[in-house]
Amino acid sequence: MRKISSVIMACAMCLSMAVVGTVAPQVAVQAEETAAVELKEAPKETPTLDKDFGYEWYLIQYPEYTANSENTKSWMEKITSIKVNDAEPYTKVDNKFLMKEDTFRANVSMVNITIGNKEFTKDTNKVVISAEGYKDLVLEVGKDYKTVAIHTKHTGGTATCTKKAVCEFCGEEYGEYASHNYGDKYESDGTYHWKKCQNEGCDATTEKEAHKGGEATTTKRAVCEVCGAEYGGLKQEDPKPADKTTEDKKDDTKPAEKPDKKTVKAKKVIVNKKCIVLKKGKKVKLKAKLKPANATEKVTFKSSNKKVAKVTKKGVVKAVKKGKCKITVKTASGKKAVVKVTVK
């Protein structure tokens, strides 16, 4: 870098001497990309192309006396290689008459370049002239080798979001990147949503934006109206009403459970009568007691013959017709007493 910056201070001639042989063309191109060294423009005048008199060689000819002649000559002195249609480059020779088909000679005093006899076979042929410290000069040469234009308009190739289009003629990248393909799908985290480029090999994302909209309830978080992701916390409610409802539920279930659990079984059933005599159509009520006294079992009454005497759930016996039967007084756990009934 130090060498290059000092070179920039120096005069053009010194520059040419200093740069030749110290900086390879590829290094110079890289330097251009980092803007450390600015490559000079190749001559902007369009040369003519012809065959060199009766010889096989082609001649790239610049006008001899123009305001740009000196610049053109400086450039010609720095030419390192010439390529036609990407073929092996011509190499520089000093003596025109010892030229071979794959060599060139820059005749600075005549402002022309003699190149070997490779044919121009395509409709539009590419001639690339590289010179030390200069941008490549790219010429479009017709099949007749007489139609010559400087290639300035890049064409073809397809730009993507990660790579610019590559000119089909000169191989240089040009134009702008294609726009990213963000699609409809959002990516999200707990706070933000964003989109990611769908194109392969592209990591581009849109700017992160905070989730918005939607409403949290006590059981469901808010749903972002843009990306559909849940975010934030649940809605906080006054805790008292919630507690009451759960207590109410408990109260509903407890009473049903209590009697079962707290039933005290009887060890014995005692009925106030052991045998009764009734006239047809008469009633009498049996009273059943349980022991121990705190026993809470219910008792049932059952007649052995309902045609003789019936008994209600509460122990009321009704004489139906003449005969004998038994009323059994029984607890759920199986303790029982028997009352003999005679109907007269």
Ligand SMILES: [Zn+2]
């Ligand atoms: Zn191009």
Ligand SMILES: [Zn+2]
């Ligand atoms: Zn992309």
Ligand SMILES: [Zn+2]
């Ligand atoms: Zn969102």
